[in-house]
Amino acid sequence: MGSEYTPTILQGQQTSDDEILAKTPLDTKALGGDSSVIIMELLQRFKVRDVMKRQIISIARSATLREAQRLMRENRISGLPVCEEGRLYGIVSVNDIINGLDRGWMSDACEKHMATNLVVLEAGMPLAFALRYFNNYTYGRFPVLDSNRKLVGIVSQRDVMRALLYELSVEIRKLERKTSNNTQERAAGESYFRREWAVVRNDLSRAGHAANDIKSILRERKVDRTVSRRVAVAAYELEINICIHSHGGVLVLLISDETVTITAKDRGPGIPDIEWACRDGTSTANDWIRSMGFGAGMGLSNSKRVADKFDIQSEVGKFTKVTCTFNLKKQQEGAGS
Amino acid sequence: MTIADVVKILDGKLMAGDGTSPRAVGAVVANDLMSDVLLHDADDILLLTSLASDQAIRTAHIVGAMGVVVHNAKPLSETMIKVANDLAIPLVSSPLAKYDACVRLHDAFLAEERG
Numbered sequence: 132m133g134s135e136y137t138p139t140i141l142q143g144q145q146t147s148d149d150e151i152l153a154k155t156p157l158d159t160k161a162l163g164g165d166s167s168v169i170i171m172e173l174l175q176r177f178k179v180r181d182v183m184k185r186q187i188i189s190i191a192r193s194a195t196l197r198e199a200q201r202l203m204r205e206n207r208i209s210g211l212p213v214c215e216e217g218r219l220y221g222i223v224s225v226n227d228i229i230n231g232l233d234r235g236w237m238s239d240a241c242e243k244h245m246a247t248n249l250v251v252l253e254a255g256m257p258l259a260f261a262l263r264y265f266n267n268y269t270y271g272r273f274p275v276l277d278s279n280r281k282l283v284g285i286v287s288q289r290d291v292m293r294a295l296l297y298e299l300s301v302e303i304r305k306l307e308r309k310t311s312n313n314t315q316e317r318a319a320g321e322s323y324f325r326r327e328w329a330v331v332r333n334d335l336s337r338a339g340h341a342a343n344d345i346k347s348i349l350r351e352r353k354v355d356r357t358v359s360r361r362v363a364v365a366a367y368e369l370e371i372n373i374c375i376h377s378h379g380g381v382l383v384l385l386i387s388d389e390t391v392t393i394t395a396k397d398r399g400p401g402i403p404d405i406e407w408a409c410r411d412g413t414s415t416a417n418d419w420i421r422s423m424g425f426g427a428g429m430g431l432s433n434s435k436r437v438a439d440k441f442d443i444q445s446e447v448g449k450f451t452k453v454t455c456t457f458n459l460k461k462q463q464e465g466a467g468s
Numbered sequence: 469m470t471i472a473d474v475v476k477i478l479d480g481k482l483m484a485g486d487g488t489s490p491r492a493v494g495a496v497v498a499n500d501l502m503s504d505v506l507l508h509d510a511d512d513i514l515l516l517t518s519l520a521s522d523q524a525i526r527t528a529h530i531v532g533a534m535g536v537v538v539h540n541a542k543p544l545s546e547t548m549i550k551v552a553n554d555l556a557i558p559l560v561s562s563p564l565a566k567y568d569a570c571v572r573l574h575d576a577f578l579a580e581e582r583g
Contacts, residue, residue, distance in 0.1 A: 336547065339526030343555060346530060356532075363530040364506045424519045424527070429503035436507075 169302045171259075172331045172379055173295060179261050180254035182294040183275045183284030189214035190223065192242035196231040199223045199241050212274055213245050217281035219274055221245030251276050254283055261291055324352070324386040330373040330397075335423050338374040341382045342367035345393070352386065358457055361437035362391050365455040368430040369395035375420045377451065391457045401447035409435060409443070469493045469573075469580060471535045471558040474514060477576045478537060478562035478569050484549045485558030491534040498570050502527040516569055520544055522551045529555040539566050 189212040190199050199211050203225070213221040223245045231237045236244060252261055252273045264273060265288050272287040326348070328341035345366045349359040366382060373380045373395055380397030402408045409431045431453070435441040438455035445451040471489050475482050494512030499505050500519050505527050513533040517524050520542040528536045535558040538544060544561060552559040562569055 336522060339523060339530075343526055343529050360530070360532060367506065367526070367530050368503065423521055424500060424502035424517075424523050429507075433503055433506055 169299065169306075169329060170295070171334060172329055173298050173302070174259040174262065175257050175332055175379065177258040177294060177298070178254065179252050179256045179258065179275055179286055180284065182258065182261075182290045183254070183286040184290060185284050187212060187214070187282060187285060189282070190241055191215055192220055193240050195238050196223065196228060196241060196244060197237040200228045200231075200237070203228065210272055211241075212282060212285070213241050214282050217283075219249065219251070219276065219282040221247045222249060222274070249274065252286060253278070258291060258294070261286060265291070323388075324348075324384075326384050328370075328382045330370055330380055330382055330395075332374065332377060332379040335374060338371055339367055341370050345382075345384050348384065349386075349391070354386070354391065354459065358391065358459060362393060362455075362457050364437050365434040365457075366393045368434045369393060369453055369455070371425050372430045372453075373397045375425060389458065389460050391459060393455045393457075395451075395453045397451050399447075399449050399451075401449055402443075402445040402451055403447050405443055405445055469576060471560070473576070474535060474537065474573075475560055477572050478539075478560065478564055480537065480560040480562035483544055483559045483561050484552035485535070485556060487558060489534070489558060493534060493573075496570070496573055498566055505531060514573075516566055516573075518542060518566060520548060522548050524548075525551045525555060525557050525559065528557050533557065535560060537562050537569065539564055539569050 188202060188206050188208065190202060192213055192215060203209065203211055203223075209225045211223045212219055213223060220242065223241050227244050227246070231239070231244060250264065250268055250270065250273060252264060252275050254275050254277050261273070264270075272285055274282055275284040275286055277283045326344075328344065330341065331337065342363055346359060346363040349362060354362075366384070370382050373382065377397035378399050380395065383392075383394040383396070385392040385394070410428075431443070434453065434455055437457075439458045440454075440456035442454040442456075443451070469477075469492055471482070471485070471491070472487055474480065474493065475487065491512055493514045495508070495510035496514045496516060497505055497508050497510075498516040500517050502519070502523055505513075505515060505517075508531060511532065513528070513531055515524065515528050515531075515533050515536045516539060517536065518539055520538050522545075524536055524538070525548060527533075536552070537560045539562050541561060541563040544559070549559065564572065
């Protein structure tokens with residue numbers, strides 16, 4: 132699971148935007164309408180450091196505007212960080228050069244005319260933050276600082292779009308594969324149905340939609356009403372758990388001739404004490420989660436209560452995987468007796 | 469007691485879903501904690517809640533509820549109304565407090581029993 136979701140860090144000019152666009156299928160509705168979820172997940176998963184340019188062309192404070200102009204022309208850039216030993220002092224923009232030419236300042240030091248009131252991004256910020264900055268400010272690019280306030284990169288709107296387009300094409304391919312493999316035949320001849328939903332961290336506006344889909348699928352496939360309800364309850368609780376407690380993950384539905392299985396897999400942070408977490412009323416939820424009607428510490432215990440078989444595995448810092456299995460045959464025999 | 473009766477009894481207004489559904493109320497659950505609601509096994513639940521969010525509707529769909537009432541005339545978001553329409557869950561807004569709504573429904577059930 133870990134390798135499947137490891138972000139790809141784009142370096143250099145591997146693929147042009149046109150190539151990526153050409154490879155991206157236009158009809159994402161055919162993939163179950165999960166594209167917006169994927170974009171939101173990418174915006175949270177990817178950090179500024181994953182898309183920024185690390186090769187920084189900069190200039191010293193004492194260099195002249197004429198030197199800055201030459202560097203900008205040679206490298207075809209419209210903004211030049213003024214930086215010494217990693218410390219960012221300001222930015223010289225095309226506007227500063229135009230003013231310099233107009234008013235005869237080209238022999239002045241950059242530090243005299245550079246912009247010093249800077250808006251910067253931090254390398255660890257999610258891409259969603261960067262997009263908000265591009266919306267809120269008119270700048271075409273932002274300097275990126277690390278946790279020690281050192282300049283480590285530059286990010287432009289183009290860098291963000293390139294990374295998103297590339298990753299979207301990868302994710303859409305994965306979805307295409309999953310869609311085509313939803314129904315397969317096992318070697319023994321037993322048919323099964325499989326579907327997977329991405330669950331995004333903290334996106335309570337969509338949390339529950341996978342469980343609602345699962346309930347509808349079970350109803351369409353004429354699964355016993357009582358079993359459908361128990362499966363949906365477990366799916367809902369586990370989906371909410373991924374949403375509010377984890378870094379994001381997936382919910383998987385598998386229907387075979389004899390069982391229905393719900394598997395919830397996330398990408399951490401893991402549960403230090405599983406026994407404690409499975410007890411009724413134990414929760415690490417905050418007030419925000421409680422205000423949405425959840426967080427009473429009943430998610431895992433409710434899932435365990437409704438399932439015929441319950442399994443939980445977790446590794447701190449890595450993942451949690453919960454599997455709930457529901458017997459179909461037993462229910463039908465029970466109903467008939 | 470159908471959803472149309474519920475609207476009348478609780479001085480409510482139907483905000484989403486089919487107001488002419490013939491489904492009768494099987495049980496009333498008044499709760500703001502969705503994990504608690506998921507514990508109920510009854511059929512045709514009418515959910516009374518002050519949780520004016522999509523999650524109230526999604527929970528109602530999971531337990532097969534016949535309707536949701538949000539009390540105290542809490543403002544309902546467009547997305548909540550859309551989710552209710554999408555999942556075909558009748559959604560009612562009532563100006564009554566939760567306790568008063570429960571009392572009125574209880575009285576109405578008693579009157580129904582007496583014929």
